[in-house]
Amino acid sequence: MEKINAELFTLTYGSTVRQLLIDNEENVDAVNVQLDKMGYNIGIRLVDEFLAKSSGARCRDFKEAAEMIAKHGLKMFLGVTASVSNWNADNTECSLIMDDNPMVDFVELPEQYSNLSYCNMLCGVFRGALEMVNMRVECWYVRDLLRGDDVFEMRLKLLEVTAESYNDED
Amino acid sequence: MAPRREVAESCLEFLYIELVQSYERKDAECAEKGDGRASRAALESIGFQVGQQLAERYTIDRARFADHLEVIKFICKEFWSEIFRKQVDHLKTNRHRALFVLQDDRFRWLRHLSLPAEQTSNTEAVAKYLVFPCGLIKGALSSFGVNCEVTAEISEDARKPTQCSFEVRIK
Numbered sequence: 001m002e003k004i005n006a007e008l009f010t011l012t013y014g015s016t017v018r019q020l021l022i023d024n025e026e027n028v029d030a031v032n033v034q035l036d037k038m039g040y041n042i043g044i045r046l047v048d049e050f051l052a053k054s055s056g057a058r059c060r061d062f063k064e065a066a067e068m069i070a071k072h073g074l075k076m077f078l079g080v081t082a083s084v085s086n087w088n089a090d091n092t093e094c095s096l097i098m099d100d101n102p103m104v105d106f107v108e109l110p111e112q113y114s115n116l117s118y119c120n121m122l123c124g125v126f127r128g129a130l131e132m133v134n135m136r137v138e139c140w141y142v143r144d145l146l147r148g149d150d151v152f153e154m155r156l157k158l159l160e161v162t163a164e165s166y167n168d169e170d
Numbered sequence: 171m172a173p174r175r176e177v178a179e180s181c182l183e184f185l186y187i188e189l190v191q192s193y194e195r196k197d198a199e200c201a202e203k204g205d206g207r208a209s210r211a212a213l214e215s216i217g218f219q220v221g222q223q224l225a226e227r228y229t230i231d232r233a234r235f236a237d238h239l240e241v242i243k244f245i246c247k248e249f250w251s252e253i254f255r256k257q258v259d260h261l262k263t264n265r266h267r268a269l270f271v272l273q274d275d276r277f278r279w280l281r282h283l284s285l286p287a288e289q290t291s292n293t294e295a296v297a298k299y300l301v302f303p304c305g306l307i308k309g310a311l312s313s314f315g316v317n318c319e320v321t322a323e324i325s326e327d328a329r330k331p332t333q334c335s336f337e338v339r340i341k
Contacts, residue, residue, distance in 0.1 A: 001178050001179075001180070002178070002179040002180075003176040003177065003178060003179060004176065004177060004182060004255075005174055005175075005176060005252070006174070006175045006176055006177045008182060008220070008224065008252075008253060009177050009181050011219075011220045011223050011224060012182060012220050013185060015216045015217075015219040015220045015223075016185070016189060016216055018216075018219065019212050019215060019216045022212075022215075023212060034192075037192075038188050038189075038192055041188050041191070041192070042184045042185065042188050045187075076178060077177065077178045077180065077181050078177050078178075078181065079175060079176055079177055079178075102175055105175075
């Protein structure tokens with residue numbers, strides 16, 4: 001995996017968020033939706049690269065997929081890891097907890113953007129990537145460093161496991 | 171300042187490709203209302219801001235540039251190496267030094283684009299991916315007080331699909 005200095009990526013992401021705020025006339029909710037959408041489009045493309053570069057990685061279920069994202073996916077792309085916790089009883093919902101994320105370096109949110117989910121693109125990426133491995137999920141932030149919390153906590157909820165479109169049992 | 175850290179280069183590529191494509195979709199929607207060009211300005215503006223911020227970061231400990239040519243040389247060497255991971259291959263200028271052409275024979279940001287098979291439409295297909303880097307260069311130059319327009323062209327030689335020239339017109 002080729003690496004670059006994070007600042008170019010971080011500033012490009014920041015400038016993107018700023019432009020979306022302008023495009024949407026400061027409507028923060030619309031920007032959150034837009035970021036998620038863009039992330040989804042990225043996720044469905046990015047999963048191929050992830051699977052190609054992490055040879056042998058197979059997830060049998062949602063629990064393994066969550067661990068795979070937290071330990072390998074985030075590491076491979078953003079250079080950070082998350083811990084997976086707060087599972088519900090039937091293992092369909094969990095939290096990914098990150099105490100660091102290069103996307104928010106040099107970022108401070110002005111007060112009028114307190115409802116902006118600045119890193120919402122990441123939710124979309126998870127949603128898109130998981131959909132490509134047949135797991136339809138919802139993803140949202142429950143804690144956010146930029147909104148005064150001490151960590152990022154992303155909630156990941158499995159909605160449905162869709163049918164395999166091919167048979168890879170043998 | 172935070173320590174230099176790294177992310178996968180593909181993070182930037184995915185973001186940048188999605189930016190171009192999402193604005194393209196938006197243009198298509200707006201075209202029906204007769205306003206299909208807004209995205210170019212938005213993409214350029216995103217690049218402009220990034221270029222401005224990066225140029226400031228890269229020159230914190232540097233003496234002021236004496237003239238436009240010195241600024242352009244900095245862009246061709248240090249700035250290009252930081253962002254596009256190689257230097258500009260050829261620099262040309264006119265007698266009055268109001269026009270500079272920066273040619274990169276293997277422009278890094280074009281290497282992973284999957285383009286339509288028919289060669290004739292490539293120029294247009296690629297052009298939209300060059301708006302953001304044009305903004306980036308314009309933003310960097312503006313942070314050194316150089317007010318200009320930047321446009322880009324790709325090579326028409328099919329054997330050099332990533333060869334690309336940026337034209338800087340000083341205002």
